Amino acid sequence: MKAIIMAGGFGTRLRPLTINIPKPMVPVANLPMMEHVVNLLRLHGFDDIVSLLFFQAEVIKNHFKDGRRFGVKMDYLQPDQDYGTAGAVRYAADFCDETVMVISGDVLTDFDLASAFRFHKEKEGDATILLTRLENPLAYGIVITDADDRITRFMEKPSWGEMFSDTINTGVYILEPATVRMIPPKTNFDFSQNLYPIMLQKNMKLLGRITEGYWRDIGNIEEYSEAHRDILAGRVRLAFGAEKLTQDDAVIYKQPGAEIADGVVFGQTVLLGQKCRIGAGAKIANSIIGDGVVVGEDVQINDAVIWSDTVVDARATIDSAIVTSRVQVGRKASILDKAVVADDCRIGAGATIKANVKVWPGKIVDDGAIVSSSIVWGEKWNRELFTDSKVSGLGLTELTPEMAVKLGAAFGASLGRKQRILTSRDASDASRLLKRSMMCGLMATGVDIDDLEILPTPVLRRALRHGSYAAGIYIRHNPSDYNVVDIIFFDGSGLDLPTAKSKKVERSFINEDYPRASMAETGHLEEQERLFDTYRDDFLETIDQEAVRDARFRIVIDYSYGSAGQFFPEITSALDIDVLGVNAYPNPARAAQHAGAIGEKIHQLGTIVTSLSADLGVIINPSAEKMIVIDEHGRQIDDQLLLLMGLDLYLRTHAAKRIAVPVDASMGVEKIAAGYGVEVKRVRNDHLAMMDAHIRGGADFVGGTRGGFIFPNFQIGSDAMYAIANFLEMMAKTNARLGDLRPLFSNYIRKNVSVPCPWGKKGQVMRTLIMSTEDKERQLIDGVRVFEETGWVLVAPDRLTASFGILAEADSESTVDKIIKQYADLVEQSQD
Structure with a gap:
């Protein structure tokens, strides 16, 4: 066969x-x-x-x-x-x-x-x-x-x-x-x-x-070690081609030519490779010893894998580690938990390789040295490079300038010579340094660069969508942790870089496979100072300026120390909007804030709104993609309510055939849409799925449940600046105020609970949920959303904790409580 x-x-x-x-x-x-x-x-x-x-x-x-x-x-x-x-x-x-x-x-x-x-x-x-x-x-x-x-x-x-x-x-x-x-x-x-x-x-x-x-x-080092533990425990059927020996409770598989000196003590299960030699007094437990390995006297090896032709000198210790081929481990050296020492290394006498350290091939560790961080070729990256379309790490510690040069070269190689890309960043010096480092790598591979300097993310995304570029890069401090820098990659259409392309970049980066351009083909750098002007002009062309100006709005905007505070005032001024801006100067060190600080900002903004008799208040996140809205009475409009208000206003003022919302959006969405004969498509609760709902799904409006809105007539992704202008336009055309709309959409009762579930049981619980709800109307988008009585329930495993989240919505509290109890019981019973 x-x-x-x-x-x-x-x-x-x-x-x-x-x-x-x-x-x-x-x-x-x-x-x-x-x-x-x-x-x-x-x-x-x-x-x-x-x-x-x-x-x-x-x-x-x-x-x-x-x-x-x-x-x-x-x-x-x-x-x-x-x-x-x-x-x-x-x-x-x-x-x-x-x-x-x-x-x-x-x-x-x-x-x-x-x-x-x-x-x-x-x-x-x-x-x-x-x-x-x-x-x-x-x-x-x-x-x-x-x-x-x-x-x-x-x-x-x-x-x-x-x-x-x-x-x-x-x-x-x-x-x-x-x-x-x-x-x-x-x-x-x-x-x-x-x-x-x-x-x-x-x-x-x-x-x-x-x-x-x-x-x-066997996809990573941990899986590799676990595979050997399983082999030694007899969980997988493998033929060792070895003589089976026993010593007390220990089992030794001795392959041809292996030599064991007197006084060697074995524990659990040990595999000895061909022609290896084990010195007197050595103690070896639950380990694999490769072909031709020499183990000196009184060496201690536990839960280790050692490849061929390695020499371990007397009284050395290898504990829960991997040592590959032709390594010299000196006398009294120690290689500790989850460390990896690669081919042809020399570990000096008395040296210590600490836990989790990886030593790349051919390295020499001096006698007595203590190695507590990985020794690699240059600045190699020891984990998966990309998370979705981002590369994130501690600024200037993990994401070093040297690494950024190589990352730029790898990305450039994936694009090809004489391709043109856009770059931009937030206002920090670290972001500027890393962006310029990436530019060096990009230009060295023949890529031309149009640099936008400091701009909000939506401006870059729209410029890509409507320009002739192969890709884009945006560098910022992470909104939740100032010490972490995100390098975000976009394709030429302004979408997040697809996984297949990010994997290609990752392979080039790891293998250092990025051929340099010739002198004549070196990339060209040009600063583009007028792309925001294009963004502003196109923005204003798609807004009913007269309606907004006639409404004479007064609003308060907290810019969260992001770059939108430098640019959005040009647009609001052109629309004759009276704006009080706070935290309007770029300061990435103050932009990253925890939930408690955001709660305080909401309270402060509400106070300002009421004291100024403003029409609304808005907190724009630092990347200018999402917003938190305060009504004219100084009360926060939660994200679900904001979605319902925004949808209602949109359908009152626009002709639409199809809209899209996340799977956890209120059932009020369908009730509003039904009044206008509009189709509702539910999607995963993430930005990529929301963008895809427009690109592939043809949605005319995409409303999020985390303060993000996509208005496809102008923007491919969430844009808080454009969302603010659209809300004001819709309010002007309907003569509505958000505080007055609140009672119309506040009759839905929502509750959520968390049910403990071990990580290892989550798949089993999901399989049971799927089987037990087969005869019910349901959606399998992001968890299991099941329609029950006058409401619905969403059951999904929590991404961060050993638990399931259960979210239910209905028109009465008693119905919500009944639904939640029913599914909480099912989750608990499914774990048996």
Whole structure:
């Protein structure tokens, strides 16, 4: 039978283990991960194998050659670029002239592949995904199957709110030739994000088989260590090819040629590699010792993994650490909890490598030195670089100027030479320094830059949307923590940078793969001083200026020390709005504020509004994307009420067909929209989903539940400045005041409670919730939203705590209490 091994992984999150070898060749129990996969395939009758290679392909070819040594026939294909998981398999279409097993070369599993293959054939599937259940499924694609084992719902790497099951896609697939041919050739195409959704849409036979046995995706250092603990505990079936010895309660697996001196004490389970030598008096517990390793006298090794040809001198200690190949560990040296020492390092006598430290290949640690922070090549980044479209870190400590240069170069390389981008920032010196550092890297790769200096984020976003730019970058201090700097990336349309593109930048950054431009191709820098003028002019053209001017509004704006205080007054002045601005000068050090400080600002602003008889007050957040509104009576309008008021005013003054709101928005939205015959689309409660509701969903108005509004006639994302002007225009046209509208939308009762739930039970609870509400009207957008009696309930796992949040809304308090109790009981019972 035929199999394809996906062996192109970079192993970025496993660095420094994967500096010198590709991820599939990282040793697990003294054999490369991929060799375990080959052994499993052969065991179940898959002996005709093609390996799809990409990164450091020669290392894999040199090890497996034609496969005969491993009892299989091995061929290789290397796509000319990264086509994604499915795109890579399409590259092997000629090989797929019969049903084929597809498996990753960097997983550890003992699944019964032959049984799964028979299942696929008996069910006559177009494709079968092997499934398993995990306590925390967030890093994987989650799946629901029906009684006939057909997959009915699929989502790749959900958030906690999107998680509807604890059953995950293991990345092991059985595919028919016709299914492989559905994949477009030489196109970036993913199984989970592209092929399988198409198959579901076409009602093809996409099957899921919950498979018994062990499975672990070894994606990071912690998973790597846990895999070895599982191996030593016997949780996974692996053949060690070793003599089994016992010493008291300890079990020792001794591979050929291993030598054990007198007086060695073993604990728990230990694997000794070929031709290793263990010195007298050594104490080794629950550890893997690689081939050719020399362990000196009285050495103590506990819960450790040591690769081949490393020497550990007398009386050294390695505790819960990983030491890779050809390392010299000096006499009395200590390598402590979760530390990693990579290839060809020399750790001096008496030196200490402290917990969590990573030492990159080839480093020398002096005798007696104490290493408490990682020693890397330059300023390497030791975790995932991007969070969504942002790179965040401690300013000038984690996000250093040197790192920013490299990040700029990596981003520039992903764009290509002579592309033009926009850059902007907040008012801090640190942001300016990091922006200029990034500019150096960008220009060195041939990217031209139009720099906007200090501007609010919405100005940059709109300039991208309506300009001819390849991308944009905005640098700011994090609104919640002044010490953290955010580098935010946008695509050429002003949207947040998609994950596929951020991953490409991350790979270039980690691998330092960013070719420099020639002298003639060096990027050009130009300062654009008039883009705000364009923003202002376009802004005013889309507002009914006469209506706003005639209303003679008086308002109070707290600019939260953001850059909007420098620019928005030009617009309000043009509209003849009488504005008292407070905290209107840029000061990033004072912009980041905790909830208590914001509460005090709301109280102070309410006092100012009433004392001046103002029409309203607004607190704009530092990036000028969201707002908190105070009515003319000095009372805060909470976000839900503000959404209902804004929607009502919008539909009174605009012709709309479709509007979008987050899943947790009040049911008053539908009641208001129904009066105007307008369709309501509910989306996830995040900014990207709100933008997508307009871009792909065609929404005419997008209202958030966190003070953000999108008016698509002008802006692609939330823009507090434009929202203020729109609210004033709508109030002028309807002769309405927000305080007068409050009683119209205050008859909805909302309550929320938190129900404790261990992290490991959340997927199980979500699966039970899905099954128990199948016969009810519901929405599966961000949690489970179920319609009950005269209200609804939203049940979702909390992202930060071991609990579930339950939010209910109805027209009476008794109904809300009844709904909350019903679902709180269900969450508690589902944990059993």
